[in-house]
Amino acid sequence: MTGAKQRTALPFWVFVGPFVIGLAIFAYLPIGWSAVLSLFDAHNTVTPTEFVGLGNYADMLADDRFLRSLLTFSLFALFVVPLTFVLSLALAVAVNQVRFARTFFRSVFFLPTACSYVVASLVWKLSIFNGVRFGLANTVLGWFGGDTVAWLSDPNPPWYWVVLVTVRLWLQVGFYMILFIAGLQRIPATLYEAAYVDGAKPGWQVFRYITLPQLRPTSVAVLLLSLIAAYQAFDEFYNLLGTAQGYPDFARPPLVYLYYLALGQNQDYGHGSAGALILALLIALVTLTQGKLLGLGRRD
Structure with a gap:
């Protein structure tokens, strides 16, 4: 490496190095050790000795409670992802067309993003949807x-979905709205002018044939990010539906089930690690499939 390249690389590693080290210690190392634990019978210990191979994976794939939890989080994603996309896009278009106090409205809708999921869940549970007359x-x-x-104590009908979905929408729609606003501001005004000259009508026609196609990269990013976030749901489920007696069987997402499995009374780290890796592989598979269907990385 020449002296010029060394001088260029040094500032890069000074800024990036601490993050790479932190990522390796707090992300890659735990994931690697989790993969090791998933191959052992690890009850109440993180240094197991009894090798079971893929037995933990077979047990998890045959566990009805784990499979039901996968169905629960799939339903959650089915509700949250389309609603997040539609609401964030609608807010972005509305805020982008405001002629005054645009920064104010953008800040108001983005502000819930800074709120803790735990705090928001408790507000939804204790104040808005507490299930009492007041x-x-x-x-x-x-x-x-x-x-x-x-709202939260009766699974028939499943009103708890209203609580779970609305708190997630309130917390994340503002973030994706900002992404859409950034995409809208990158669309050249000349495209709209040319469309009006050709006789296009303002409103749905221009939005469908000009705005939406130009937002394709942003739309793909929003769908992928919201899908991954939905698959990682934990805080709202745990804080909204958890009670002093434990957690109900209905609406139990995988992360909550794995939490009780690995950190409960049995402390079964082997099966918990296997379930976590199955969930990670499922998220990666669904994300890659969605990216392929949406044309992620495809040249326009």
Whole structure:
């Protein structure tokens, strides 16, 4: 390496080096050790000696509770991802067209992103959807003659999905709105001018044939990021549905199930690690499939 390249590389490693070291210690090393634990019978120890091979993986794939948890988080993603896309895009278009106080509205919608998932979950659980007559949601229903709803304690009908989905939307829509606003501001104004000259009508026609195609890279990024975030749901499920008696069987996502499996009374790190790696592989597979279907990396 020449002296010029060394002088160029030194500042790069000074800034990047600490993050690479932190990533290796707090991310790659735990993942690697988790892969090792998944091949052993690891009860109450992180240094097991009894090798079981792929037995833990077979047990997890035959575990009805784990499979039901995968179905739960798939339903959660099915609700959250499309709604996040539509709402964040609609907000971005509306805020981008505001002629005054644009920064104010952008900040207002983005502000919930800075809120803790735990705090937001507790507000939703104790104040808005607490299931008693004086809760905000039930108070509003009472104005229209509706009955009191036990939002989180009754799985039939599954009103808990309303609580889980709305808190996630409130927390993340503002972030994706900012991404869409950045994409909207990159669209050349000349495209709209040419469309109007050719007779295009403002509104849905221009949005469908000009705005939406130009937002394709941003749309792909939003869908992928929101999908991965939905698959990693934990805080809202754990804090909204967890009680002093434990966690209910319904609406149990994989991370909550693995949390109780690995850190519960049995402390079964072997099966917990195997389940975590199965979940990671499933997330990677679904993400790659979605990216392929959406044309991620394809030249326009």
